[in-house]
Amino acid sequence: MSTSTQGTRQQVTPELRKWIVEQAQAGHSAESVLKAMIASGWTEDVAVDAMESTLRGHLNEQAVAQGLPAAVPVPEPDVAESPLYLDVGDRKVSVLQSMHDPRVIVFGGLLSDQECDELIELAKPRMARSLTVATKTGGEEVNADRTSNGMFFQRGENELCRRIEERIGRLVNWPVENGEGLQILQYMPGTEYKPHYDYFDPKEPGTPTILKRGGQRVGTIIMYLAEPEKGGGTVFPDVHLEVAPKRGNAVFFSYERAHPTTKSLHGGAPVLAGEKWIATKWLRERKFE
Template identity: 65%
Template sequence: MTTISPAITPELRAWIVAQAESGFPPEEVLAAMRTSGWPEEVAIEALEVTLTEHLQAKGKPVPGRSLPEPSLEESTTRLMADGHEVRVLMAMALPRVVVFGGLLTEAECDQLVALSRQRLVRSETVVNETGGSEVNTARTSEGMFFTRGENPLCQRIEKRIGALLNWPVQNGEGLQVLRYRPGAEYKPHHDYFDPVHSGTPTILSRGGQRVGTLVIYLNTPEKGGGTTFPDVGLEVAPVKGNAVFFSYHSPHPSTKTLHGGAPVIEGEKWVATKWLREREFI
């Protein structure tokens, strides 16, 4: 029998804030939610997200959640990742965005495209109500997924990404390769899974929340195809071998990680996307 977890509603979030402001410690609020029938994993997620937002709104410090993050001490412009030199082209605090140069070599880009070309199908998006996926008009690309560590090239790239972002390889989803033909785009969206949706607990059971995204450009389109961040007016140019990384400390728009793939005007755009989870992805 399938158990459907209750949705994390605005009313629940307001109740959690009210309990916090009344002086009840989080463990007592969690116990009350469990008594009311909330699955523990969903209750913990609701508490974490709601109390984080509440502290941010009050201008108070938020206990740090571990996030993938490159080692950018002293404003370094070059990093070594598993023996491969990567350039730091841009870094932004809010949203947390870092643009890397030369993450993959031209040969690695070409090989990844060649391995994926015959497996492309119309891209799908997550169905929030069920945790499944479906074709959506907001996403007009073609794509495929490699399983993590599926071949030596994926293993090498995943190990490099783990070293670059200081994040365990096992906490990453498999690489997804996408092709955008002329006119194709991905309208602005968030990559985290919103706890308000009934299908989110099913998704989170495979490795927790997404906490970071890395988009690697496998070619340079003739025109268009940039990665946009509408909340801050940023657009990252799609240059072969380069990549854009962004992280999100909570599943909330306050992270300003709303992003999209601008329409390709001429040529094609090929990208590889790596999503990073809180825990081991299974």
Template identity: 65%
Template sequence: MTTTDTPSTTQAVTPELRRWIIDQAEAGFAAPVILQAMIDAGWREDTAAHAMEATLRSHLAQATGNGTGSDMPDGVEVPMPALDDSPLYIDVGDRQVHVLQVMTSPRVVVFGNLLSDAECDALIAEASPRMKRSLTVAIKTGGEEINADRTSDGMFFSRGETPVVQALERRIAELVRWPVINGEGLQVLHYPPGAEYKPHYDYFDPTEPGTPTILKRGGQRVATLVIYLNEPARGGGTVFPDINLTVAPKRGNAVFFSYDRPHPATRTLHGGCPVIEGEKWIATKWLREREFT
């Protein structure tokens, strides 16, 4: 039994590709057969696996009533680190970033050695004088507001504001293969003992009245990179409740995750665990569909 030709060999995950994957599954082809057909047609294995699993998961959710055509937005292209052949390291030009853990569905990658100790110290020092109670996007209006679920202090750097920020933004762009201009300004957050950020999604809810205003600045968020700038004595990990994963806050490391649509089916629910002892400093980089202005 052979599958039909794929509609395209481009690496963009298009609606046409998702329709083709569903057609193959409904025709009775097993997932490994569909995956191999995509690889044979020129798709990178990591892109093919991610596209296939995300598409079939969403299709199953709709078929079983856990998602419907009205509340399941179309998927879009997302940042994608080069993870073919299970690399130990990714060369980003000015350093070798370690690949410590990879999950395909949802796409979650833990990186090591993204920042040096000196760069971590510099970001904390540059951010410290500007820290204020953290705000979240006000989904009702498109502005900002204090959220009781987020008990940290924070600030934003403008894109390319300092040499360290500029170097990090170039590094991230190379690492996840996404333009620098599509990134929001780097946010630095400080969590004292007891502070946390309860589980939430980073995308903007399409059903909220403020979302159209937010999306004018660069479209939806499609990926997040959380970077650990220090190591709390206890607590402070990043938890993904839907997949039973907790990432330890190791200095210089980062966790990356992408979401191809603003919907819980992406399983990207995540939160910052309470700091039990010590303090936690992180930097967060959100990536948009288009240029962020």
């Protein structure tokens, strides 16, 4: 394997990108490609960025050619250097677990006990049977797969919502205006939300209407407000992962294309004893209106 570059100028040229793709197709490892680039005069940071962006673009082109939706930018917490904590301005949040495929990150202490209690108390007078988006029409409907009670706050509806939304925006590096309002959900014994995807299926007739409000959903963060005595975990069946619903903690996951290949299938396991309360925040491609 060999390469020639304009290393002194450190410009990522089309020729370099073509060479990177050729090396990947020939079966060379990412480490060996990176070493060859550095040996040819590329600085490590430029080489890594060039390789990552090139291969990401190449994989996306292949996916689209096979009929998959194009990948889009997604929220991404700053965990590249494996930090134990993230400073989000008004709070230090623990990084408890990080998975790349699917992209799932578990955070500790995103919310205080007081914030959990306040959200529940503010939500209680407005609780009703939870609805789901009706992708055939763009409206809402009762769904037998979801047996919780719930309500929505408007984005920025009160000081508490604004504070939490701004904290989430800093945590996942995503504009606050791209988020839907906080949804509060209550699960009693026997209730659940069977495994589902949060993105909107492009094949459904109502999806174009839904997307007008802010584009596709690209990320979700589920915050646990009250712990059940048993059950109620957030499950990811494709990777056999279950996140325990510990009060104040949260699970974040993103999905760069509206397709099962993201492995973002997830659900709320049945509550076996006690009550589970959660706050869900969905993040869109663009400003949600």
